[in-house]
Amino acid sequence: MQTTVAQDAKTAISERARKSTRSSLLAIAVLALVIFAIPVFVGDSPYLMQVAVTTLFFAALAQSLNLVMGFAGVVSFAQAAFYGIGAYTSALIALHFGVGFWGGFVAALLMTFTLAIVLGLPTLRLGGPYLAIATIGLQVIIQSVLLRWTSLTNGPAGINNIVAPTLFGIQIRQGVSYYLMVAVWLLAIIVLLYRISRTRLGYELLATREAEGAALAIGVPVSRLRIAIFALSAALAGGTGSLYAHYIGSIDPYVFDLTLSATVLVMVLLGGRASIIGVTIGAAILTLLPEYLQAVSNYRMVLYGAGMVILTLFFPKGLAGLAILRRSIGRGTRTEPGGGVAGVDA
């Protein structure tokens, strides 16, 4: 009797797991389709294309934060700083060493990855709110360095005339071709996160996020894993920064501020921690909203602040927690989609 019931449960749940795998893959396929179809609808409006590319940059940045915050539970306010380091590294390397965009891009990945390990070693020992505060410190320090290390960064004036990327001998300039390049990068990040969420690494990260002591007790090397993921997250932000620098052509330190970090953090909260599709949608909403509602734009930070409080208190699973979206945009494993406190929105 007991075994029969258990067998039934096993069959039912295995079936549901298979379905959830299928629906997650479907959701990612649909997302990819939407991303690649957007240029068709944008047409030849440079303004709309710029909005579309900006959305991709924000989505990529939000996904990079999702990795470390959604999966590993490290609330980081330093994402814009790594984005900035990536942008500056890429621009400067391309400028001084004549290695073009691709050399700069690789340098940006390596620089942000390494820097994150160096900065993560002392700070990631901290837990919870203390760690979050330490990342605010990192953010402020890194931005100040970009601002004041004038001999290297040219200070407040920033760096201009950053070269456009070349692919197969063709220069990629603002417009559809650049959009597609950033889209490929975003999708690469999304596929990486999806694979992580489905495999060993994802489960061990979630264990770390959920209960550190228990994670250690089952053999998860918590500290090493946290530093590695912090570094990987920083490298993804850095790569995105590189793409941004060579897209926009000129950068200054003011872009990479705490406000940007907070904005990206709200995107993750809105989308739902560890929900890949949710965070993409969250990023799109928060990029497009200020673009189209001038009134919103003026009070943006007020709204983001309020959003941070409300989402944390009442909707810890964000969009991914809304019942209607649960099936299609869950974070992929057999877990309640998107994580969040179970039952809050049930």
Added chain:
Amino acid sequence: MSMLDVAHLTKHFGGVRALDDVTFSVASGEVVGLIGPNGAGKTTCFNVIAGALKPTSGTVKFAGTDVTGWSADRISRLGVARTFQNIAMFPELTVWDNVYAAAVTRMKAGYLQCVLGLPWARAEARTLESVVWDTLALVGLAEEADTVSSQLPYGYQRRLEIARALATRPRLILLDEPVAGMNASETADIMALIRKLRSEHTVLVIEHDMSLVMGVCDRVIVLDNGKKIADGEPDTVQRDERVIQAYLGGDIDAELIA
């Protein structure tokens, strides 16, 4: 063969001697009870053995390997699993995911191989799924596989902790009050489970419930004020003057020992 050797283990918290020169061994295949009044140092002893705390002095050897001062995750990977007195599940994950998370830590395939979806990594992950099902069936949680663990009834949460510990395929398992707060029939289930475990595992169990200690343990070690005051067969220990004194002298229920 000796599975666990604890020698002259001492742990100070400021001026408090939580453990004071404790020495004992657990042989392979044994089920040993660790008992004592509240505050005797039982959980501290577990924490030191499992690497959650570093001892002030003394050594811990696991199957002949000196693991003193090792980190908890390293000790776990060597084959020591534990449950927590204050339940420590992964609350937002389902029962299945809780146990699967423990199982994947033993994979031969590394993180990158799994992320890349290499054939042998996929195959290994699939075999783990049946390990999870078997473990859940063993503790009687298969039907709850899809339940978010924080929504489980209390008794089931304790079973989940045991399932998660077993999924790491340990040689030694440390159970910290596995039947705390359970009724008689639930306690009987856990006792039956511990009896099943002993064919493949060595068990060290902290428990206040004397029916369990007397029912499943081959040997009982008694701690009081951080010191070992008795070590022997349950019947002998039960009649030990110092043990009776320790329980009666404290504010703990005297009937426990009666």
